[in-house]
Every structure is written in C-alpha cells, then in structure tokens.
Amino acid sequence: MATVEMSFTPLPVHVRTARLVATAVARRSGVGEALLDEVRLAVGEACSRAVEAHQAQCPDEPVRVELTGGNGRFEVVVTDAVAAGPDDGTSSSAQPAGWPEPANGVANGTSPLDQSGPPQGLGLAVIAGLADDVQFARTPAGLSITMSWPSDGTS
Amino acid sequence: MDLKLDHHTRDGIEVVDVEGEIDVYTAPRLRELLIELVNNGHYQLVVNMEKVEFLDSTGLGVLVGGLKRVRAHDGSLDLVCTQERILKIFRITGLTKVFGIHDTVDEAITARKSEK
Numbered sequence: 001m002a003t004v005e006m007s008f009t010p011l012p013v014h015v016r017t018a019r020l021v022a023t024a025v026a027r028r029s030g031v032g033e034a035l036l037d038e039v040r041l042a043v044g045e046a047c048s049r050a051v052e053a054h055q056a057q058c059p060d061e062p063v064r065v066e067l068t069g070g071n072g073r074f075e076v077v078v079t080d081a082v083a084a085g086p087d088d089g090t091s092s093s094a095q096p097a098g099w100p101e102p103a104n105g106v107a108n109g110t111s112p113l114d115q116s117g118p119p120q121g122l123g124l125a126v127i128a129g130l131a132d133d134v135q136f137a138r139t140p141a142g143l144s145i146t147m148s149w150p151s152d153g154t155s
Numbered sequence: 156m157d158l159k160l161d162h163h164t165r166d167g168i169e170v171v172d173v174e175g176e177i178d179v180y181t182a183p184r185l186r187e188l189l190i191e192l193v194n195n196g197h198y199q200l201v202v203n204m205e206k207v208e209f210l211d212s213t214g215l216g217v218l219v220g221g222l223k224r225v226r227a228h229d230g231s232l233d234l235v236c237t238q239e240r241i242l243k244i245f246r247i248t249g250l251t252k253v254f255g256i257h258d259t260v261d262e263a264i265t266a267r268k269s270e271k
Contacts (some may be wrong), residue, residue, distance in 0.1 A: 012178070012179040012180035013180045015178060015179050015180060016176065016178060016180060019178075019209075037240045040209070041209075041211060041244070044178060044179075044209075044211050045211055045212055048178070048179040048211060048212070048213060051179065052179075122212035122215055122216060122248055123211070123212035123213075125212075125247065125248050126211070126212050126244060126247055126248060129247030129248075130247070
C-alpha cells in the first residue's frame with residue numbers, strides 16, 4: 001500500500017499541488033534535501049504529461065499518483081487513464097512517444113529549433129535525467145511512470 | 156508562488172523580468188508576453204530568470220518558442236540565470252547549446268551589443 005495516494009482532475013493548476021505533496025512526502029520519507037528538487041521537477045513533469053494526455057482524450061478521468069516510502073527507496077507512480085493508441089510508440093518499444101534515446105539529451109536527437117512546434121518529449125528527457133530509476137508500464141488502465149530515489153527512511 | 160512578469164527597455168533591448176514558478180499552468184502567460192513583444196517589434200530579448208523558483212519543460216518550450224520567433228526576425232533571446240537547479244534543466248535537455256546564458260543582465264546586454 002502506498003504511503004500517500006491522490007488523484008486529481010486533469011487541469012494544469014493541480015500539477016503544482018501534486019508537486020508540493022510529492023516533495024513533502026519525499027522529505028518525510030527520508031529523501032535527502034539535495035534530491036528534493038529533482039523529485040519535485042520529475043513528478044511535475046510526469047503529472048504534466050498525464051494532464052496533457054487526459055485533456056486530449058479523457059478529460060473527465062482523474063490522474064492518479066502513488067507515493068511510497070520505505071526500504072531505502074522513495075517511489076512515485078503517476079498513472080494516466082489514456083488507452084494505448086496506434087501511434088503512441090508503446091506497441092514496439094514499450095516506451096511512450098517522445099521518449100529520448102539514452103545518449104541524447106533532447107528527444108529524438110533533434111534540435112528543438114528544428115521542430116515546427118514546441119519541443120516534444122522534453123518532459124520525458126527531464127524525467128530521465130532526474131529520476132534515479134524510471135520505468136514505464138502500459139496497462140489496460142493506462143500508462144504508468146514509476147520513478148524512484150534513494151531514501152534513508154523506513155516509512 | 157505564482158508567476159510575476161515585467162519588462163522594460165534597456166539600451167534598445169527588451170528585458171523581461173520573470174519571478175516565481177514557470178510550469179504547465181503559468182507558462183502560457185510567459186508565452187503570451189513573448190509573442191506580444193515580438194508582435195510589437197521587439198526582436199532583441201533578454202529574459203532575466205534570477206528570481207525564477209521553478210522551471211519545467213513547458214517553460215523550456217515557451218523559451219524555445221520565443222527564440223524561434225525572434226530568430227525569424229534575425230533577433231535574439233538571451234537568458235540570465237545563475238541558479239544551479241534551473242541551469243541543470245537546461246543541461247539535461249541540451250539547451251545550454253541553444254541559449255546564451257549569462258550571469259547578469261548587464262553581461263547579457265554587453266554580449267549582445269558586442270555581436271552587433
């Protein structure tokens with residue numbers, strides 16, 4: 001069972017609340033002060049991505065966040081309720097569209113200035129750069145992003 | 156904290172002072188300001204981020220969008236930032252190679268003037 005669970009209406013204004021709660025639980029779980037900024041930013045990125053996906057496909061469904069501390073790790077799971085699409089990139093690679101190659105700082109290895117719109121995948125690049133460990137899971141309920149950091153707490 | 160925006164002209168360069176959090180909720184306001192400045196003919200921009208407490212990828216996208224707009228008019232968009240936690244995001248995404256990032260507004264203006 002997660003230490004703290006929350007769900008919120010997929011609106012940008014609530015992402016800040018999710019960031020603040022995640023940071024508070026991380027601190028309580030024994031995550032070092034030096035890592036709290038990384039937790040805050042990575043959780044915000046994951047929630048922003050989920051909100052964007054929900055607004056496009058299922059605006060009435062809440063975004064779910066589970067925060068678990070203990071056993072030397074602080075784990076965050078952000079789950080959206082967006083069904084897999086034919087071109088969401090998960091069918092062949094088990095990773096969402098826009099996920100950057102490991103060696104690249106920017107998604108798809110292209111300069112953001114080469115793109116016609118706002119840079120895609122920057123949020124995922126940020127998550128990959130900040131979280132100590134990141135995993136994706138596509139389930140019937142939606143896409144889960146699991147991130148974790150070391151902690152010295154037990155609960 | 157919410158986002159506070161202000162701007163003023165200095166030595167022919169428009170300086171945008173940003174304070175607070177730039178995230179998925181507040182970034183559209185910064186985007187609107189940058190678009191307004193470009194539409195009003197300001198193509199040399201310096202965005203002062205010294206009082207920015209939080210920046211996410213949405214904010215990065217707005218800054219990249221602003222840079223694209225001014226470059227379409229042979230302009231520039233430089234940043235002022237010394238905060239390590241903000242600079243780290245630029246490094247992770249490789250955007251330190253895209254933006255000119257300076258320690259002070261004076262330095263940013265001087266650097267821009269010297270390139271003219």
